[in-house]
Amino acid sequence: NNKGSKAADQGKFEIGLTDAMMGKVCTRFPPEPSGYLHIGHAKAALLNQYFADTYKGKLIIRFDDTNPSKEKSEYEESIKEDLALIGVDSSVVSHTSDFFDQMYELALKLIKDGKAFCDDTEQMTMREERTARIPSKCRDNSIEENLRRFAEMAKGSEEGLKNCLRAKIDYNSPNGTMRDPVIYRCNLTPHHCTGDKWKVYPTYDFACPIVDSLEGVSHALRTNEYRDRNVQYDWMLESLGMRKVTIWDFGRINFVYTLLSKRKLQWFVDQGLVAGWDDPRFPTVRGIRRRGMTIEALKTYILMQGASQNTLLLEWDKLWALNRKIIDPIAPRYVAVLKEGAVVCNIAGATAEIKEHPVHKKNLELGNKKTHYGPKVYLDQEDAKSLEDGEEVTLMDWGNVFVRKIVKDDKGEVTSVDLELHLAGDFKKTKKKLTWLTVDEDATDCILLDYDYLITKKKVEEGDEVKDLVTPESEFRYAAIADGNIRDLKKGDIFQFERKGYFILDAPATATEPAHFIRIPDGKAATMA
Ligand code: ATP
Ligand code: MG
Ligand code: MG
Structure with missing residues (x-):
């Protein structure tokens, strides 16, 4: 059987196939061209590729097109694109209809x-x-x-x-x-x-064993809800006198607060509850890539579950935490302040100048960025509120300041703060290290987007009506001001706004719209706010 498998430490796997010989393994990923790939499909595709690679064999992408009522050519193209997004090679393509x-x-x-x-x-x-x-x-x-x-x-x-x-x-x-x-x-x-x-x-029951046998598939990977069908699969080949194929089954994956079914996801698209199949809240390959998931994290995570025979209910947090470990060492650091409630502070003793700093203090290879200094800076309202009169705090990448005067309105919102530069101060002795942004022409408007789960139920059960589970509000938009370095970013670039989290550039600025950044979950706080 196929249970001689062990997912060791993250990054190291040992999942073996039964009766596999180097150079003689052929696997196949058989999507039905009836929609976009989701993370469940990604597991199947990555496992098939993993075995083909491990045994120096071949992977066939087979479009399982036996039901003309559901299938379309355009989906074949999108599936190939989705496979490319997760790094799965689709150079060998076939169709069940070829047979x-x-x-x-x-x-x-x-x-x-x-x-x-x-x-x-x-x-x-x-x-x-x-x-x-x-x-x-x-x-x-x-x-x-x-x-x-x-x-x-x-x-x-x-x-x-x-x-x-x-x-x-x-x-x-x-x-x-x-x-x-x-x-x-x-x-x-x-x-x-x-x-x-x-x-x-x-039907699938007839076509699958036959095409596997004819195409030279050595190992047919199937999710184990098909296990009852294994004897039927064998019967077909035996009755037709055809070459046998080894079946290797694996557990399906599901995620908390997530629907993994083309039909149910289509409903969200049709209702206009999401922008499309690549919505960052969708568990589609497009959706999670758009939200900043790296191929490396996805692969590692999926192969970690690879050998499991249980239908797993997986936590998004663990996957995002893994992703965070991959992006953290290479994500440049920039600064942004939320526009709503942003407090303009006067800094006595500061002069306007521009200095170069590494974009990542622990990875100097990433190069430098330009930081603007000046006598007026923005602080986030939350940071301004935490200040106390006379307190000494640190402005990151600058130095210490004394808090000299805090002005609040009648609702308790801070409206201005007077600070005094104290560069001789020791930043190791301050409790607060604050991000700040000079008020000048360098400061750039942008939009930060953050998301919640699309549904309110952790584990969706048989009989649940999707419409009863919709999270009322799952998209959050924040207007922000960022340092001018972000103007050089390209779509898909990943970076960190210090003390705010990791972000991915979703839509660069246009003549009329500021740049849109999507917050990448980091496996900790559920949302930014
Ligand atoms: P859906 O209706 O959600 O799209 P499906 O199984 O009908 O799923 P197919 O295109 O037939 O979609 O699936 C292609 C391959 O992906 C199959 O081998 C199937 O077993 C696998 N697969 C689909 N969903 C999952 C999942 N949640 N976990 C693991 N493998 C999956
Ligand atoms: Mg199917
Ligand atoms: Mg299905």
Whole structure:
């Protein structure tokens, strides 16, 4: 079995495949081209790539396109882009539909061997019979009759449309997946690759083992809710006399306060509750990348869970904390002050000048930034409120000051502060190290965005109505003023606003709009405020 696996310390993994030989491993990631990839898919894709790499083998991206009613070409492009975003190579691409001819022949072979039959039993009745382990009235029809009906199905005729093709396995099996599963269905919707050539399409249960076998897949990775289907998978290949494939199953992942289902995410898009599939609150690959998740953190985290057989309910905090460890040593440091309540302070003894400082004190390779000094600076309201008359505090990257005068309005909001420069003071002796920003032409407007979970329930259960779980307000916008160094940032750049957190540039400034920065969760405080 495949449990000989151990996720050791973070960054070091030892997950092994069963019966794997160097250079002989072929895996596949089989997304249905019916939407965008989410973090659950990312786990499957990364695991498949991991094994292909580890054993110097091959990874096939197979578009599992057996249901023309749900699938579109445009999704194939977006899935390839999403795979590129997480660093998964999609140079070897195939389609289940590439094998429709062969599968049709194989279906005929099963019928001729007496191992499949056409069935026009009503869907409801079929379901009841399956539960009650009752054989279908069509089960013992002759091979000729089955071939005749299957030809009608292939034509999409009226009679054909009433039928489906079922594998004749064991209607009385304790394993429900063996109770004569459906292997072919009619569908008159044109297919995005094969057009109107076909009126019948194989089901996943039939197509998956066959294509795996034909494509030379050595190890088929599947989430373990399919485990009951493993015997059925083996039955298909054995009955058709085809090469066997080793199944390696793994646990699905779920995240707290998160929906991982294309259908439910689509609902949020349709309701206008999010801007699109790349919304930073979405668990899509696009969404989390946009929010500042690095490929490295995602890969490390997912491979850490790789061997687990349990369906895991994962914490976003742990993933973001891992991400933080990766970005912290390379994120340049800048300064921003919230516009609302920003306090202008006068600093006696200060003169206007510009100095260079490293953008990251512990990583000098990142270079320098220009810091403006002057007799007027902004402080955040929260910092200004914490000050006491006569107190000595430190202005970061500058030096100590004495607090000489604090003016408050009748609501207790600080409206101005007088400070006096005291550069001889020892910054090791002060309790408060404050971020500040000189009031001059360098100070730049920007917008800081921060997010909460989209839903209010930690673990979504069967039967929950999504509409009852929507967080009333999950996007927070703050107008801010930042130091002018941020004008040089490019979309996707990650940095830190000191004492505020890590941010990613989402939209650079335009003629009319200031730059938008998204706060990157750091696994600590849930939100910025
Ligand atoms: P959804 O409806 O949420 O999109 P799906 O399983 O129907 O999920 P597919 O495109 O068929 O979507 O999935 C492609 C691969 O991703 C499959 O191998 C599937 O097992 C895997 N996968 C999907 N969701 C998860 C998850 N939450 N955890 C791990 N693997 C997953
Ligand atoms: Mg699926
Ligand atoms: Mg699904």
